[in-house]
Amino acid sequence: MPRPRVLLAVLVPLLALLGLTTPAQAAWPAPVPVVSKISTTDPVIFITIDDGWAHDPAAARILLDRNIPASLFLVSDAASNGPQYFRTLLDHGPSRIENHTVSHPSMTTLDAEGQRAQICGARQRALSTFGFEPRLFRPPYGDYNEQTRVAAGACGAKALVTWTHDQTTWGTWQPPMPQLQSGDIILLHFTDGLAADLTRVLAAADAAGLKPARLRDYIAD
Numbered sequence: 001m002p003r004p005r006v007l008l009a010v011l012v013p014l015l016a017l018l019g020l021t022t023p024a025q026a027a028w029p030a031p032v033p034v035v036s037k038i039s040t041t042d043p044v045i046f047i048t049i050d051d052g053w054a055h056d057p058a059a060a061r062i063l064l065d066r067n068i069p070a071s072l073f074l075v076s077d078a079a080s081n082g083p084q085y086f087r088t089l090l091d092h093g094p095s096r097i098e099n100h101t102v103s104h105p106s107m108t109t110l111d112a113e114g115q116r117a118q119i120c121g122a123r124q125r126a127l128s129t130f131g132f133e134p135r136l137f138r139p140p141y142g143d144y145n146e147q148t149r150v151a152a153g154a155c156g157a158k159a160l161v162t163w164t165h166d167q168t169t170w171g172t173w174q175p176p177m178p179q180l181q182s183g184d185i186i187l188l189h190f191t192d193g194l195a196a197d198l199t200r201v202l203a204a205a206d207a208a209g210l211k212p213a214r215l216r217d218y219i220a221d
Contacts, residue, residue: 031149032137035219036162038183044213045205046071046185048163049194050100050138052078055085058195064093066202069214071161073100073138076125078190083129090130094214097126099134099157106143115147120155135216136161159219163187167201177201180208185215 038046048071063070072086072095079086089095101107101118102125110118119137126134137157139148144160152160164184167175168191177200180186188197205211 029150029153031146032153032157033159034144034149034162035159035185037164037185038215038218040183040218042213043182043210044218045180045183045210046215046218047188047198047201047212048073048098048138048161048185048215049188049190051075051104052086052190053081054190054192054194055082056190056192056194059190059198060085060089062195062198062202063089063095066212067094068198068202068212069094069096070212071096071098071136071215073098073136073161074122074126075100075104075140076102076122077104079129080125087130090132096214096216097130097132097134098161098216099123099126099137099152099155101140104140106141107139107148108143108145112147112151116151116154119151119157123155135221136219138162158216158221161185161215161219167197169193169197174200177204180204180210182210183218184210 047068050073052074074086074097090097099119099122102121105118107115123134126132133156135158137152138161142162149160163186165178166187168187168189186201188194
């Protein structure tokens with residue numbers, strides 16, 4: 001059954017056109033919060049992995065063997081090229097699908113309708129492909145504005161998530177590893193080097209006495 005706030009997101013603009021809403025009603029929904037780090041004393045970090053173009057089997061083995069509850073911020077167009085890879089991670093491990101748009105545009109280049117189409121469209125495709133509803137939204141490139149936050153809420157997200165540390169290796173450039181702290185959100189990408197990036201981050205987390213936790217469990221609904 002559709003979530004009530006998603007139904008309201010459809011009905012409010014229609015009622016506004018008919019003059020049946022007050023200005024306060026027409027302004028609904030409120031923008032979702034922006035989260036780049038979790039405030040917690042729990043000894044945890046959060047592994048988030050973006051896009052979905054590459055399907056590294058070694059990375060999948062690490063996620064499954066170590067039972068890592070990664071947040072998979074998938075681009076719908078990327079995930080559609082290899083859904084079984086992600087299906088395996090969902091069926092045999094604690095990872096969950098999150099929202100990273102349909103086709104990875106910079107959200108600030110789109111109007112409100114375009115942003116909503118990207119976010120709501122990705123939500124629907126995740127539901128139809130994997131049977132899981134994304135609960136968090138990450139804007140491509142970390143670019144967002146107030147319209148993005150409103151559209152994310154209208155499309156079922158409870159927060160717009162950026163990151164604390166980007167630890168993705170691109171080509172020959174490898175980011176320096178920071179001193180990881182409780183609540184850090186780590187950004188990785190589905191690249192051919194994901195297994196190596198995961199190994200580095202998990203080793204740093206082990207050294208700091210931290211363990212991966214599921215991000216959505218630490219963000220209020």
